[in-house]
Amino acid sequence: MAPTQQQPTSESSETTSSQPTETDPGKSTGTGQSTETHTSQPTEPDSGQSAETGQPTETNPVQPTNTDPSNGAINAYAAAHTWLGTPTGEITAITARSDGAMRTYQHGTVYWSANTKVHAVAFNIDSCYQKHLQVLGLPVNDGMKLNGGASQAFQYGQIHWSPRTGARFTTGAIQQYWSAHGWQNGWLGWPTGDELTVKGGASQTFQHGTVFWSNSTGAHAVKGGILGEYAHIAYEQSKLGFPTTDEIKLNGGASQVFQYGQIHWSPRTGARFTTGAIQQYWSAHGWQNGWLGWPTGDELTVKGGASQTFQHGTLFWSNSTGTHAVVGTTLSKYAAARYEQGKYGFPVEDQTGPSQKFQHGSIAGCGKNGYQNPTGFFQMSSCNVSVPSGVFGYASPSKISINANRDQVVNAFISRAYDYLGTRYVWDYAMQPGNGVDCAGLVMQSLYATGMNLQDYNPSAHWYDPWHSHDANNMSGDSRFKHIPLSQRQRGDLIFYPGHVAIYLGNDQVIEAVPPRVRVANMYAGNRHPTGAARPFI
Numbered sequence: 001m002a003p004t005q006q007q008p009t010s011e012s013s014e015t016t017s018s019q020p021t022e023t024d025p026g027k028s029t030g031t032g033q034s035t036e037t038h039t040s041q042p043t044e045p046d047s048g049q050s051a052e053t054g055q056p057t058e059t060n061p062v063q064p065t066n067t068d069p070s071n072g073a074i075n076a077y078a079a080a081h082t083w084l085g086t087p088t089g090e091i092t093a094i095t096a097r098s099d100g101a102m103r104t105y106q107h108g109t110v111y112w113s114a115n116t117k118v119h120a121v122a123f124n125i126d127s128c129y130q131k132h133l134q135v136l137g138l139p140v141n142d143g144m145k146l147n148g149g150a151s152q153a154f155q156y157g158q159i160h161w162s163p164r165t166g167a168r169f170t171t172g173a174i175q176q177y178w179s180a181h182g183w184q185n186g187w188l189g190w191p192t193g194d195e196l197t198v199k200g201g202a203s204q205t206f207q208h209g210t211v212f213w214s215n216s217t218g219a220h221a222v223k224g225g226i227l228g229e230y231a232h233i234a235y236e237q238s239k240l241g242f243p244t245t246d247e248i249k250l251n252g253g254a255s256q257v258f259q260y261g262q263i264h265w266s267p268r269t270g271a272r273f274t275t276g277a278i279q280q281y282w283s284a285h286g287w288q289n290g291w292l293g294w295p296t297g298d299e300l301t302v303k304g305g306a307s308q309t310f311q312h313g314t315l316f317w318s319n320s321t322g323t324h325a326v327v328g329t330t331l332s333k334y335a336a337a338r339y340e341q342g343k344y345g346f347p348v349e350d351q352t353g354p355s356q357k358f359q360h361g362s363i364a365g366c367g368k369n370g371y372q373n374p375t376g377f378f379q380m381s382s383c384n385v386s387v388p389s390g391v392f393g394y395a396s397p398s399k400i401s402i403n404a405n406r407d408q409v410v411n412a413f414i415s416r417a418y419d420y421l422g423t424r425y426v427w428d429y430a431m432q433p434g435n436g437v438d439c440a441g442l443v444m445q446s447l448y449a450t451g452m453n454l455q456d457y458n459p460s461a462h463w464y465d466p467w468h469s470h471d472a473n474n475m476s477g478d479s480r481f482k483h484i485p486l487s488q489r490q491r492g493d494l495i496f497y498p499g500h501v502a503i504y505l506g507n508d509q510v511i512e513a514v515p516p517r518v519r520v521a522n523m524y525a526g527n528r529h530p531t532g533a534a535r536p537f538i
Helices: 073-080 123-136 172-180 224-232 276-284 328-336 406-419 439-448 459-464 467-476
Strands: 062-064 092-095 099-105 108-113 117-122 144-146 149-154 157-162 166-170 196-198 201-206 209-214 218-222 248-250 253-258 261-266 270-274 300-302 305-310 313-318 322-326 355-358 361-364 482-484 494-497 500-506 509-514 517-522 532-535
Touching: 073 099, 073 108, 073 117, 108 123, 117 123, 123 149, 123 157, 123 166, 157 172, 166 172, 172 201, 172 209, 172 218, 209 224, 218 224, 224 253, 224 261, 224 270, 261 276, 270 276, 276 305, 276 313, 276 322, 313 328, 322 328, 328 355, 328 361, 406 439, 406 500, 406 509, 439 459, 439 467, 439 500, 439 509, 459 467, 467 494, 467 500, 467 532
Parallel strands: none
Antiparallel strands: 062 092, 092 099, 099 108, 108 117, 144 149, 149 157, 157 166, 196 201, 201 209, 209 218, 248 253, 253 261, 261 270, 300 305, 305 313, 313 322, 355 361, 482 532, 494 500, 494 532, 500 509, 509 517
Protein backbone atom coordinates (compact mmCIF):
# COMPACT_ATOMS: atom_id res chain seq x y z
CA MET A 1 0.00 0.00 0.00
CA ALA A 2 1.37 3.46 -0.90
CA PRO A 3 2.09 5.63 2.14
CA THR A 4 -0.49 8.30 2.89
CA GLN A 5 0.24 11.91 3.78
CA GLN A 6 0.69 12.33 7.48
CA GLN A 7 -1.83 14.34 9.46
CA PRO A 8 -0.55 16.34 12.43
CA THR A 9 -1.89 15.71 15.89
CA SER A 10 -3.96 18.29 17.74
CA GLU A 11 -0.73 20.12 18.48
CA SER A 12 0.01 20.46 14.74
CA SER A 13 -0.91 23.64 12.92
CA GLU A 14 -1.61 21.99 9.59
CA THR A 15 -5.39 21.55 9.53
CA THR A 16 -6.75 21.23 13.06
CA SER A 17 -8.88 23.91 14.62
CA SER A 18 -7.51 23.47 18.14
CA GLN A 19 -3.97 24.54 17.28
CA PRO A 20 -2.44 27.78 18.57
CA THR A 21 -2.82 30.74 16.21
CA GLU A 22 -0.43 33.54 15.38
CA THR A 23 -1.15 36.96 16.79
CA ASP A 24 0.95 38.70 14.13
CA PRO A 25 -0.98 38.83 10.81
CA GLY A 26 2.35 38.91 9.00
CA LYS A 27 3.17 35.36 10.19
CA SER A 28 1.89 32.12 8.73
CA THR A 29 -0.27 29.88 10.87
CA GLY A 30 -2.24 26.72 10.44
CA THR A 31 -5.47 28.71 10.53
CA GLY A 32 -4.87 30.14 7.08
CA GLN A 33 -3.19 33.37 8.15
CA SER A 34 -0.07 32.77 6.08
CA THR A 35 3.05 34.84 6.56
CA GLU A 36 6.68 34.16 6.02
CA THR A 37 7.44 34.65 2.34
CA HIS A 38 9.31 36.49 -0.41
CA THR A 39 9.33 37.86 -3.90
CA SER A 40 12.75 36.98 -5.19
CA GLN A 41 15.35 36.69 -2.44
CA PRO A 42 14.88 34.16 0.38
CA THR A 43 14.82 35.59 3.89
CA GLU A 44 15.30 33.72 7.10
CA PRO A 45 13.19 34.33 10.22
CA ASP A 46 14.67 37.07 12.38
CA SER A 47 16.26 35.27 15.30
CA GLY A 48 15.95 38.46 17.29
CA GLN A 49 12.15 38.58 16.99
CA SER A 50 9.51 36.28 18.37
CA ALA A 51 7.64 34.45 15.60
CA GLU A 52 4.46 34.73 17.65
CA THR A 53 4.41 38.25 19.01
CA GLY A 54 7.14 40.11 17.13
CA GLN A 55 8.77 41.06 20.46
CA PRO A 56 12.52 40.59 21.07
CA THR A 57 13.47 37.16 22.41
CA GLU A 58 16.61 35.25 23.23
CA THR A 59 18.54 34.67 20.02
CA ASN A 60 19.69 31.22 21.16
CA PRO A 61 16.82 28.84 22.02
CA VAL A 62 19.18 26.14 23.28
CA GLN A 63 20.33 26.55 26.89
CA PRO A 64 22.71 24.07 28.62
CA THR A 65 21.27 22.46 31.72
CA ASN A 66 22.60 20.21 34.43
CA THR A 67 19.24 18.49 34.81
CA ASP A 68 17.05 16.49 32.44
CA PRO A 69 13.75 18.29 31.88
CA SER A 70 12.42 15.18 30.12
CA ASN A 71 12.93 13.04 33.23
CA GLY A 72 14.70 10.35 31.23
CA ALA A 73 12.25 10.34 28.30
CA ILE A 74 14.89 11.39 25.78
CA ASN A 75 17.38 8.70 26.85
CA ALA A 76 14.65 6.04 26.94
CA TYR A 77 13.53 6.98 23.43
CA ALA A 78 17.09 6.84 22.08
CA ALA A 79 17.64 3.44 23.66
CA ALA A 80 14.57 2.14 21.85
CA HIS A 81 15.57 3.72 18.50
CA THR A 82 19.08 2.48 17.91
CA TRP A 83 19.25 4.02 14.39
CA LEU A 84 20.06 7.32 16.13
CA GLY A 85 23.51 6.03 17.14
CA THR A 86 25.44 7.34 20.10
CA PRO A 87 24.83 10.77 21.62
CA THR A 88 27.00 13.66 20.42
CA GLY A 89 25.85 16.20 22.97
CA GLU A 90 24.28 16.64 26.37
CA ILE A 91 20.57 17.10 27.08
CA THR A 92 19.84 20.82 26.83
CA ALA A 93 16.80 22.98 27.43
CA ILE A 94 15.16 24.48 24.37
CA THR A 95 12.52 27.10 23.71
CA ALA A 96 10.79 26.57 20.38
CA ARG A 97 7.57 28.55 21.00
CA SER A 98 7.21 26.31 24.09
CA ASP A 99 9.67 24.93 26.63
CA GLY A 100 11.30 21.58 26.01
CA ALA A 101 14.59 19.75 25.72
CA MET A 102 16.78 18.15 23.06
CA ARG A 103 19.80 15.91 22.60
CA THR A 104 21.86 15.38 19.46
CA TYR A 105 22.91 11.93 18.23
CA GLN A 106 24.99 10.63 15.35
CA HIS A 107 22.05 10.45 12.95
CA GLY A 108 19.50 12.88 14.30
CA THR A 109 18.18 14.89 17.22
CA VAL A 110 15.61 13.90 19.85
CA TYR A 111 13.21 16.62 21.06
CA TRP A 112 10.86 16.58 24.05
CA SER A 113 8.21 18.80 25.60
CA ALA A 114 5.40 18.12 28.04
CA ASN A 115 2.81 18.84 25.32
CA THR A 116 4.39 17.12 22.31
CA LYS A 117 6.18 14.27 24.14
CA VAL A 118 9.38 12.84 22.65
CA HIS A 119 10.19 12.59 18.91
CA ALA A 120 13.30 12.26 16.78
CA VAL A 121 14.17 14.35 13.75
CA ALA A 122 16.58 12.79 11.24
CA PHE A 123 19.49 14.86 9.99
CA ASN A 124 18.07 15.32 6.46
CA ILE A 125 15.11 17.20 7.99
CA ASP A 126 16.84 18.52 11.12
CA SER A 127 19.14 20.80 9.11
CA CYS A 128 16.08 22.72 7.90
CA TYR A 129 14.30 22.49 11.24
CA GLN A 130 17.20 24.04 13.16
CA LYS A 131 16.85 27.16 10.99
CA HIS A 132 13.10 27.50 11.47
CA LEU A 133 12.25 25.89 14.83
CA GLN A 134 10.95 29.19 16.18
CA VAL A 135 8.41 29.25 13.34
CA LEU A 136 7.52 25.55 13.41
CA GLY A 137 7.51 24.75 17.10
CA LEU A 138 8.37 21.23 18.34
CA PRO A 139 7.86 17.95 16.43
CA VAL A 140 4.55 16.17 17.00
CA ASN A 141 5.47 12.86 15.34
CA ASP A 142 8.50 10.86 14.26
CA GLY A 143 8.02 11.68 10.62
CA MET A 144 7.16 9.28 7.85
CA LYS A 145 8.57 7.90 4.64
CA LEU A 146 6.91 9.05 1.42
CA ASN A 147 7.22 7.90 -2.15
CA GLY A 148 10.35 9.73 -3.21
CA GLY A 149 11.15 11.36 0.12
CA ALA A 150 10.02 11.97 3.70
CA SER A 151 8.07 14.43 5.83
CA GLN A 152 7.61 15.38 9.46
CA ALA A 153 4.92 17.36 11.25
CA PHE A 154 5.58 20.07 13.83
CA GLN A 155 3.31 22.16 15.99
CA TYR A 156 2.90 24.87 13.36
CA GLY A 157 3.81 23.30 10.05
CA GLN A 158 5.66 20.51 8.26
CA ILE A 159 8.99 19.83 6.61
CA HIS A 160 9.18 17.77 3.42
CA TRP A 161 12.40 16.33 2.03
CA SER A 162 13.37 14.72 -1.27
CA PRO A 163 16.82 14.04 -2.76
CA ARG A 164 16.23 16.56 -5.56
CA THR A 165 14.70 19.42 -3.59
CA GLY A 166 16.19 19.02 -0.12
CA ALA A 167 14.27 19.84 3.07
CA ARG A 168 11.72 22.69 2.94
CA PHE A 169 9.13 23.79 5.47
CA THR A 170 5.51 24.71 4.76
CA THR A 171 2.99 26.30 7.06
CA GLY A 172 -0.30 28.16 7.22
CA ALA A 173 -2.41 29.10 4.20
CA ILE A 174 0.21 28.14 1.63
CA GLN A 175 0.51 24.68 3.18
CA GLN A 176 -3.27 24.37 3.15
CA TYR A 177 -3.35 25.23 -0.57
CA TRP A 178 -0.62 22.67 -1.29
CA SER A 179 -2.46 20.05 0.77
CA ALA A 180 -5.73 20.71 -1.08
CA HIS A 181 -3.92 20.13 -4.37
CA GLY A 182 -2.37 16.78 -3.46
CA TRP A 183 0.77 17.61 -1.50
CA GLN A 184 3.92 16.43 -3.35
CA ASN A 185 1.85 14.01 -5.42
CA GLY A 186 -0.22 16.87 -6.89
CA TRP A 187 0.67 19.03 -9.86
CA LEU A 188 2.83 21.41 -7.80
CA GLY A 189 5.28 18.66 -6.77
CA TRP A 190 7.75 19.13 -3.90
CA PRO A 191 8.58 22.54 -2.40
CA THR A 192 11.86 23.92 -3.71
CA GLY A 193 12.12 26.85 -1.33
CA ASP A 194 10.93 27.74 2.16
CA GLU A 195 8.00 30.09 2.67
CA LEU A 196 9.30 33.62 2.34
CA THR A 197 7.94 36.93 3.53
CA VAL A 198 7.11 39.58 0.95
CA LYS A 199 5.58 43.01 1.27
CA GLY A 200 1.90 42.40 1.89
CA GLY A 201 1.99 38.61 2.06
CA ALA A 202 4.01 35.50 1.37
CA SER A 203 5.15 33.16 -1.41
CA GLN A 204 6.73 29.76 -1.81
CA THR A 205 8.25 27.99 -4.79
CA PHE A 206 7.44 24.41 -5.80
CA GLN A 207 8.72 22.20 -8.59
CA HIS A 208 5.97 23.21 -11.00
CA GLY A 209 4.77 26.60 -9.82
CA THR A 210 4.79 29.23 -7.08
CA VAL A 211 2.07 29.87 -4.51
CA PHE A 212 1.39 33.49 -3.50
CA TRP A 213 -0.66 34.56 -0.48
CA SER A 214 -2.00 37.81 0.95
CA ASN A 215 -4.66 38.37 3.56
CA SER A 216 -7.06 39.93 1.05
CA THR A 217 -6.53 37.54 -1.88
CA GLY A 218 -5.86 34.19 -0.22
CA ALA A 219 -3.44 31.63 -1.67
CA HIS A 220 -3.19 31.03 -5.42
CA ALA A 221 -0.62 29.26 -7.59
CA VAL A 222 0.97 30.73 -10.70
CA LYS A 223 2.70 28.44 -13.20
CA GLY A 224 4.19 28.04 -16.66
CA GLY A 225 4.26 30.91 -19.11
CA ILE A 226 2.08 33.09 -16.91
CA LEU A 227 4.57 32.67 -14.04
CA GLY A 228 7.39 33.65 -16.40
CA GLU A 229 5.60 36.89 -17.31
CA TYR A 230 4.73 37.54 -13.65
CA ALA A 231 8.39 37.10 -12.71
CA HIS A 232 9.45 39.41 -15.55
CA ILE A 233 7.39 42.28 -14.13
CA ALA A 234 8.50 41.69 -10.48
CA TYR A 235 5.83 39.31 -9.15
CA GLU A 236 3.39 40.71 -6.58
CA GLN A 237 5.42 43.91 -6.24
CA SER A 238 4.53 44.83 -9.84
CA LYS A 239 1.56 46.89 -11.00
CA LEU A 240 -0.53 43.67 -11.04
CA GLY A 241 -0.32 42.88 -7.32
CA PHE A 242 -1.22 39.40 -5.96
CA PRO A 243 -3.15 36.76 -7.92
CA THR A 244 -6.85 36.59 -7.09
CA THR A 245 -7.61 33.37 -9.01
CA ASP A 246 -5.82 30.25 -10.15
CA GLU A 247 -5.06 29.85 -13.84
CA ILE A 248 -8.14 29.76 -16.09
CA LYS A 249 -8.16 27.59 -19.20
CA LEU A 250 -9.34 29.35 -22.37
CA ASN A 251 -9.95 28.19 -25.91
CA GLY A 252 -6.45 28.42 -27.35
CA GLY A 253 -4.65 29.48 -24.20
CA ALA A 254 -5.02 30.51 -20.56
CA SER A 255 -5.39 33.55 -18.32
CA GLN A 256 -5.06 34.51 -14.68
CA VAL A 257 -6.58 37.40 -12.75
CA PHE A 258 -4.53 39.59 -10.41
CA GLN A 259 -5.50 42.47 -8.15
CA TYR A 260 -4.92 45.12 -10.79
CA GLY A 261 -4.91 43.35 -14.12
CA GLN A 262 -4.62 40.03 -15.93
CA ILE A 263 -2.07 37.89 -17.75
CA HIS A 264 -3.12 36.05 -20.91
CA TRP A 265 -1.08 33.30 -22.58
CA SER A 266 -1.33 31.47 -25.89
CA PRO A 267 1.26 29.28 -27.67
CA ARG A 268 1.56 31.79 -30.53
CA THR A 269 1.79 35.02 -28.51
CA GLY A 270 3.28 33.96 -25.19
CA ALA A 271 2.20 35.54 -21.90
CA ARG A 272 1.32 39.25 -21.77
CA PHE A 273 -0.26 41.40 -19.05
CA THR A 274 -3.07 43.91 -19.53
CA THR A 275 -4.37 46.48 -17.10
CA GLY A 276 -6.32 49.71 -16.76
CA ALA A 277 -8.05 51.51 -19.63
CA ILE A 278 -6.42 49.41 -22.35
CA GLN A 279 -7.67 46.22 -20.71
CA GLN A 280 -11.14 47.74 -20.40
CA TYR A 281 -11.22 48.47 -24.15
CA TRP A 282 -10.02 44.95 -24.99
CA SER A 283 -12.60 43.45 -22.63
CA ALA A 284 -15.41 45.52 -24.17
CA HIS A 285 -14.43 44.20 -27.60
CA GLY A 286 -14.47 40.51 -26.71
CA TRP A 287 -11.09 39.83 -25.11
CA GLN A 288 -9.03 37.32 -27.16
CA ASN A 289 -12.16 36.12 -28.97
CA GLY A 290 -12.83 39.62 -30.33
CA TRP A 291 -11.38 41.22 -33.40
CA LEU A 292 -8.15 42.31 -31.69
CA GLY A 293 -7.14 38.74 -30.80
CA TRP A 294 -4.47 38.02 -28.16
CA PRO A 295 -2.02 40.63 -26.86
CA THR A 296 1.40 40.33 -28.49
CA GLY A 297 3.22 42.79 -26.23
CA ASP A 298 2.96 44.16 -22.72
CA GLU A 299 1.52 47.60 -22.07
CA LEU A 300 4.14 50.20 -22.98
CA THR A 301 4.30 53.46 -21.11
CA VAL A 302 4.91 56.32 -23.54
CA LYS A 303 5.13 60.07 -23.16
CA GLY A 304 1.60 61.24 -22.48
CA GLY A 305 -0.04 57.82 -22.27
CA ALA A 306 0.34 54.13 -23.08
CA SER A 307 0.03 51.64 -25.94
CA GLN A 308 -0.21 47.88 -26.41
CA THR A 309 0.01 45.62 -29.45
CA PHE A 310 -2.48 42.85 -30.26
CA GLN A 311 -2.66 40.31 -33.07
CA HIS A 312 -4.86 42.51 -35.25
CA GLY A 313 -4.17 46.04 -34.13
CA THR A 314 -2.62 48.36 -31.55
CA LEU A 315 -4.39 50.25 -28.76
CA PHE A 316 -3.32 53.76 -27.77
CA TRP A 317 -4.42 55.59 -24.63
CA SER A 318 -3.99 59.04 -23.20
CA ASN A 319 -5.90 60.78 -20.44
CA SER A 320 -7.34 63.37 -22.82
CA THR A 321 -8.21 61.09 -25.77
CA GLY A 322 -9.16 57.80 -24.11
CA THR A 323 -8.41 54.42 -25.73
CA HIS A 324 -8.62 53.82 -29.48
CA ALA A 325 -7.44 51.13 -31.89
CA VAL A 326 -5.36 51.68 -35.01
CA VAL A 327 -5.24 48.86 -37.56
CA GLY A 328 -4.23 47.83 -41.07
CA THR A 329 -2.52 50.25 -43.42
CA THR A 330 -3.53 53.16 -41.17
CA LEU A 331 -1.35 51.60 -38.46
CA SER A 332 1.52 51.15 -40.92
CA LYS A 333 1.40 54.84 -41.88
CA TYR A 334 1.07 55.85 -38.22
CA ALA A 335 4.13 53.75 -37.37
CA ALA A 336 6.11 55.40 -40.15
CA ALA A 337 5.22 58.77 -38.60
CA ARG A 338 6.53 57.65 -35.14
CA TYR A 339 3.15 56.76 -33.66
CA GLU A 340 1.84 59.10 -30.95
CA GLN A 341 5.22 60.80 -30.57
CA GLY A 342 5.11 62.01 -34.18
CA LYS A 343 3.15 64.75 -35.89
CA TYR A 344 -0.25 63.10 -35.51
CA GLY A 345 -0.35 62.62 -31.72
CA PHE A 346 -2.84 60.16 -30.20
CA PRO A 347 -5.91 58.83 -32.05
CA VAL A 348 -9.14 60.55 -31.01
CA GLU A 349 -11.54 57.97 -32.53
CA ASP A 350 -11.75 54.44 -33.83
CA GLN A 351 -11.67 54.33 -37.61
CA THR A 352 -15.13 54.00 -39.21
CA GLY A 353 -14.43 55.15 -42.75
CA PRO A 354 -11.56 55.54 -45.21
CA SER A 355 -9.53 57.63 -42.74
CA GLN A 356 -8.92 57.98 -38.99
CA LYS A 357 -8.69 61.19 -36.96
CA PHE A 358 -5.77 61.92 -34.63
CA GLN A 359 -5.01 64.91 -32.39
CA HIS A 360 -3.20 66.73 -35.17
CA GLY A 361 -4.53 65.33 -38.43
CA SER A 362 -6.01 62.33 -40.22
CA ILE A 363 -4.56 59.21 -41.86
CA ALA A 364 -6.25 57.39 -44.73
CA GLY A 365 -5.99 53.62 -44.70
CA CYS A 366 -7.78 50.29 -44.66
CA GLY A 367 -8.02 47.29 -42.33
CA LYS A 368 -10.67 45.84 -40.04
CA ASN A 369 -11.96 46.65 -36.60
CA GLY A 370 -15.22 45.78 -34.90
CA TYR A 371 -16.65 42.49 -36.21
CA GLN A 372 -13.96 39.94 -37.06
CA ASN A 373 -13.48 36.18 -37.11
CA PRO A 374 -11.68 34.70 -34.11
CA THR A 375 -7.96 34.05 -34.39
CA GLY A 376 -7.23 30.85 -36.27
CA PHE A 377 -9.90 31.50 -38.93
CA PHE A 378 -9.59 33.54 -42.13
CA GLN A 379 -9.84 37.28 -41.42
CA MET A 380 -11.84 40.03 -43.19
CA SER A 381 -10.55 43.47 -44.14
CA SER A 382 -11.50 46.62 -45.99
CA CYS A 383 -8.15 46.27 -47.76
CA ASN A 384 -7.99 44.57 -51.12
CA VAL A 385 -6.41 41.11 -51.22
CA SER A 386 -3.14 40.72 -53.11
CA VAL A 387 -2.65 37.54 -55.17
CA PRO A 388 0.24 36.34 -57.36
CA SER A 389 0.40 38.39 -60.57
CA GLY A 390 0.07 37.09 -64.08
CA VAL A 391 -2.77 35.81 -66.26
CA PHE A 392 -4.50 34.50 -63.14
CA GLY A 393 -3.64 37.49 -60.99
CA TYR A 394 -7.14 38.88 -60.44
CA ALA A 395 -8.79 39.29 -57.01
CA SER A 396 -12.16 40.95 -56.47
CA PRO A 397 -11.76 44.25 -54.56
CA SER A 398 -13.02 44.45 -50.98
CA LYS A 399 -16.55 45.83 -50.68
CA ILE A 400 -16.71 46.21 -46.89
CA SER A 401 -15.97 49.17 -44.66
CA ILE A 402 -13.33 48.99 -41.93
CA ASN A 403 -16.02 48.64 -39.23
CA ALA A 404 -18.52 46.49 -41.18
CA ASN A 405 -20.72 44.21 -39.07
CA ARG A 406 -21.43 40.57 -39.87
CA ASP A 407 -24.57 41.23 -41.91
CA GLN A 408 -22.71 43.76 -44.04
CA VAL A 409 -19.88 41.29 -44.60
CA VAL A 410 -22.26 38.49 -45.60
CA ASN A 411 -24.10 40.87 -47.95
CA ALA A 412 -20.84 41.84 -49.66
CA PHE A 413 -19.97 38.15 -50.06
CA ILE A 414 -23.29 37.20 -51.65
CA SER A 415 -23.50 40.39 -53.70
CA ARG A 416 -20.19 39.55 -55.33
CA ALA A 417 -21.39 36.02 -56.07
CA TYR A 418 -24.41 37.49 -57.88
CA ASP A 419 -22.02 39.57 -60.00
CA TYR A 420 -20.93 36.25 -61.51
CA LEU A 421 -24.46 35.03 -62.29
CA GLY A 422 -24.44 33.71 -65.87
CA THR A 423 -20.60 33.62 -66.09
CA ARG A 424 -19.42 30.52 -67.93
CA TYR A 425 -18.13 27.54 -66.01
CA VAL A 426 -14.45 26.76 -66.69
CA TRP A 427 -12.64 24.07 -64.67
CA ASP A 428 -9.94 25.56 -62.38
CA TYR A 429 -10.76 29.15 -63.37
CA ALA A 430 -11.10 31.96 -60.80
CA MET A 431 -11.28 34.96 -63.09
CA GLN A 432 -13.31 38.17 -63.49
CA PRO A 433 -17.11 38.12 -63.93
CA GLY A 434 -17.91 37.16 -67.53
CA ASN A 435 -14.53 35.51 -68.03
CA GLY A 436 -14.91 32.21 -66.21
CA VAL A 437 -14.97 30.44 -62.84
CA ASP A 438 -15.51 26.99 -61.42
CA CYS A 439 -17.25 26.27 -58.10
CA ALA A 440 -14.20 26.94 -55.90
CA GLY A 441 -13.22 29.94 -58.05
CA LEU A 442 -16.64 31.53 -57.46
CA VAL A 443 -16.26 31.06 -53.68
CA MET A 444 -12.72 32.44 -53.81
CA GLN A 445 -13.63 35.63 -55.68
CA SER A 446 -16.72 36.21 -53.53
CA LEU A 447 -14.67 35.91 -50.33
CA TYR A 448 -12.09 38.35 -51.74
CA ALA A 449 -14.93 40.92 -51.79
CA THR A 450 -14.83 40.81 -47.97
CA GLY A 451 -11.06 41.39 -47.95
CA MET A 452 -10.51 37.80 -46.86
CA ASN A 453 -6.95 36.71 -47.63
CA LEU A 454 -7.26 32.98 -48.37
CA GLN A 455 -3.48 32.54 -48.44
CA ASP A 456 -2.75 29.33 -50.36
CA TYR A 457 -6.14 29.46 -52.10
CA ASN A 458 -5.60 31.84 -55.04
CA PRO A 459 -6.37 31.91 -58.78
CA SER A 460 -2.82 30.99 -59.87
CA ALA A 461 -2.51 28.01 -57.53
CA HIS A 462 -6.01 26.89 -58.53
CA TRP A 463 -4.92 26.72 -62.16
CA TYR A 464 -1.30 25.59 -61.95
CA ASP A 465 -1.08 23.47 -58.77
CA PRO A 466 -2.58 19.96 -59.20
CA TRP A 467 -3.48 19.81 -55.51
CA HIS A 468 -5.36 23.10 -55.68
CA SER A 469 -7.27 21.96 -58.77
CA HIS A 470 -9.52 20.21 -56.23
CA ASP A 471 -10.04 23.20 -53.92
CA ALA A 472 -13.71 22.37 -53.33
CA ASN A 473 -12.59 19.21 -51.55
CA ASN A 474 -9.71 21.05 -49.88
CA MET A 475 -12.04 23.70 -48.47
CA SER A 476 -14.37 21.04 -47.11
CA GLY A 477 -11.62 19.84 -44.78
CA ASP A 478 -9.94 23.16 -43.98
CA SER A 479 -10.12 24.11 -40.28
CA ARG A 480 -9.71 27.80 -41.14
CA PHE A 481 -13.41 27.68 -41.98
CA LYS A 482 -15.71 26.83 -39.08
CA HIS A 483 -17.37 23.52 -39.94
CA ILE A 484 -20.96 23.14 -38.77
CA PRO A 485 -23.75 20.55 -38.99
CA LEU A 486 -25.72 20.91 -42.22
CA SER A 487 -28.88 21.38 -40.14
CA GLN A 488 -27.41 24.64 -38.71
CA ARG A 489 -26.75 26.25 -42.12
CA GLN A 490 -27.27 30.00 -42.47
CA ARG A 491 -27.18 32.52 -45.27
CA GLY A 492 -23.56 33.01 -46.33
CA ASP A 493 -22.39 29.50 -45.37
CA LEU A 494 -20.61 27.12 -47.73
CA ILE A 495 -22.38 23.91 -48.74
CA PHE A 496 -20.18 20.97 -49.74
CA TYR A 497 -20.82 18.04 -52.06
CA PRO A 498 -18.36 15.45 -53.38
CA GLY A 499 -15.99 17.54 -55.53
CA HIS A 500 -18.23 20.64 -55.37
CA VAL A 501 -18.95 23.71 -53.22
CA ALA A 502 -21.84 26.22 -53.32
CA ILE A 503 -22.85 29.40 -51.46
CA TYR A 504 -26.00 29.14 -49.34
CA LEU A 505 -28.61 31.87 -49.85
CA GLY A 506 -31.29 30.63 -47.47
CA ASN A 507 -34.53 28.69 -47.99
CA ASP A 508 -32.53 25.76 -49.41
CA GLN A 509 -31.28 27.93 -52.31
CA VAL A 510 -27.62 28.13 -53.36
CA ILE A 511 -25.63 30.11 -55.91
CA GLU A 512 -23.02 27.93 -57.60
CA ALA A 513 -20.78 27.49 -60.62
CA VAL A 514 -21.77 24.34 -62.54
CA PRO A 515 -21.62 23.60 -66.26
CA PRO A 516 -22.50 25.52 -68.29
CA ARG A 517 -22.60 28.66 -66.11
CA VAL A 518 -23.15 30.22 -62.65
CA ARG A 519 -26.74 29.74 -61.46
CA VAL A 520 -29.13 29.87 -58.51
CA ALA A 521 -30.66 26.47 -57.71
CA ASN A 522 -32.14 24.30 -54.98
CA MET A 523 -29.42 22.74 -52.85
CA TYR A 524 -30.97 19.30 -53.46
CA ALA A 525 -31.51 19.78 -57.22
CA GLY A 526 -30.84 16.69 -59.30
CA ASN A 527 -31.32 14.44 -56.28
CA ARG A 528 -27.90 15.43 -54.95
CA HIS A 529 -27.00 15.21 -51.29
CA PRO A 530 -24.75 17.72 -49.47
CA THR A 531 -21.94 16.21 -47.38
CA GLY A 532 -21.33 19.12 -45.02
CA ALA A 533 -21.28 22.85 -44.39
CA ALA A 534 -18.81 25.51 -43.20
CA ARG A 535 -19.17 29.07 -41.95
CA PRO A 536 -16.65 31.56 -43.37
CA PHE A 537 -18.09 34.40 -41.21
CA ILE A 538 -18.35 33.35 -37.56
